[in-house]
Amino acid sequence: MGVLASAVLLSASCTETEQAPHSVPDKVQVMMAVDRFESGNATRTVVTDIDEGIIHWVDGDVIGVFPLEGYQEPFCIPADQVGQEYADYDGGYWALKEGLTYNAYYPFNEENFTPQDKKTRIPVSYLGQSQYGDAINTGAYDYTYSDWAIAPSTGKVRFQFHHIGCFAIFNVTYPATATFTRLALSTGEEALIPTAGTFDLTYSHDKTPEEGKSYVKIPFVADDDAKANELGMALYNAEGTAGISGIAGQEATFYMMLPPMDLSQAIIELVLTDSDNNECKVALAATNFEAGKKYTFDASPVLVIDVQSVSINLPDAQSTIKAGETLQLSSYTTITPANATNQHLDWISSNPKVATVSGDGMVTAVAGGTTTITATAVNGKSASCVITVQAVIDGSFDGQGTDTNNDYDFGERF
Numbered sequence: 001m002g003v004l005a006s007a008v009l010l011s012a013s014c015t016e017t018e019q020a021p022h023s024v025p026d027k028v029q030v031m032m033a034v035d036r037f038e039s040g041n042a043t044r045t046v047v048t049d050i051d052e053g054i055i056h057w058v059d060g061d062v063i064g065v066f067p068l069e070g071y072q073e074p075f076c077i078p079a080d081q082v083g084q085e086y087a088d089y090d091g092g093y094w095a096l097k098e099g100l101t102y103n104a105y106y107p108f109n110e111e112n113f114t115p116q117d118k119k120t121r122i123p124v125s126y127l128g129q130s131q132y133g134d135a136i137n138t139g140a141y142d143y144t145y146s147d148w149a150i151a152p153s154t155g156k157v158r159f160q161f162h163h164i165g166c167f168a169i170f171n172v173t174y175p176a177t178a179t180f181t182r183l184a185l186s187t188g189e190e191a192l193i194p195t196a197g198t199f200d201l202t203y204s205h206d207k208t209p210e211e212g213k214s215y216v217k218i219p220f221v222a223d224d225d226a227k228a229n230e231l232g233m234a235l236y237n238a239e240g241t242a243g244i245s246g247i248a249g250q251e252a253t254f255y256m257m258l259p260p261m262d263l264s265q266a267i268i269e270l271v272l273t274d275s276d277n278n279e280c281k282v283a284l285a286a287t288n289f290e291a292g293k294k295y296t297f298d299a300s301p302v303l304v305i306d307v308q309s310v311s312i313n314l315p316d317a318q319s320t321i322k323a324g325e326t327l328q329l330s331s332y333t334t335i336t337p338a339n340a341t342n343q344h345l346d347w348i349s350s351n352p353k354v355a356t357v358s359g360d361g362m363v364t365a366v367a368g369g370t371t372t373i374t375a376t377a378v379n380g381k382s383a384s385c386v387i388t389v390q391a392v393i394d395g396s397f398d399g400q401g402t403d404t405n406n407d408y409d410f411g412e413r414f
Helices: 116-120
Strands: 029-034 062-067 073-076 086-089 101-106 122-125 129-132 144-146 156-163 166-173 178-186 196-199 230-236 244-246 251-258 261-263 268-274 279-284 287-289 293-299 302-304 309-312 320-322 326-328 333-336 345-349 355-357 362-365 369-377 382-390
Touching: 101 156, 129 251, 166 178, 166 268, 178 251, 230 251, 279 293, 287 293, 309 369, 320 362, 345 355, 355 369, 362 382
Parallel strands: 029 156, 129 230, 166 293, 309 382, 320 382
Antiparallel strands: 029 086, 062 073, 062 101, 101 144, 122 196, 144 156, 166 251, 178 230, 178 244, 178 268, 261 287, 268 279, 279 302, 309 333, 326 362, 345 369, 355 362, 369 382
């Protein structure tokens, strides 16, 4: 399957040596079609019209077909059906047995051949995506499943495929003239993106569609161990060389298959990386990504220069202050590089009873002792220094011989 003029060739292909064909005199015609991607923000996989989300079969597409009871069989899309939205043929080397109930999925996985339980955990992974020039190479990541169908004695059996994931379109304005090597959807520090998982092909059997639905939706079961804070794809030019050349202000479109995921409460960004590992970022609208829908984003990333280091160079003579005094510690703090995009620092004192520190790095001495002041950049880079506070002695004592300022106990030399 493919979008636009791309051709997605799966590693699996059908040959006569793989499996012996059934001997069936009059085969039932098989029709295979895939849902068009619906607009998801008010889509096999060649989409000839992005706006319509139309899916076309491409050369090399192989469908895995499972009977309700039994092992899968591979159905190859024949050459005369390539480029069609509907594949209508007799199944090639295979035939469906009259009266049996079948389901199908794409892309075919040859590891599912023998194990009977494989149909309950069809593997899904969105890792490893790439784009060559302006071609769309998402087909191998457009995981789909069909409705259950019973093979008739004559006529046609239709497999209507539905999408596990969704289709994202990013219309990007290049922020600089450079060679860009990677595009990623990011959720910052939080690992919210399920990059892999499974689905149960038998889930929809004997179930009734929800109200307003024409089919039973099979859920994507995310692998919690595969959750990440970004999902990216490698960029290549049309000749296959790493990197796509971009000119500042020029527009380009990138395509990616995404898992269904609710990021409506998340902070999400589009990150474009150049050949010098500079990152250009732009915030995207928080979105609940639903299966079977396409989402279009217009994005203008800006160059983001990360903080490489934070240092506090406080002379020893300045590291000791008296209670009640202040010290502007930020004046002795250096961020590298000096042109880092976000130079905000979070300040904290390890012992506020000795000295406090404000949001702009102003230290206020409180009482005798020591404390460690730490400055941390947004990316976690940090620096610390130790501040010593000397207590102030004013000679005030009460009648019991106790220092009323709590600086010294009675009998201590001063």
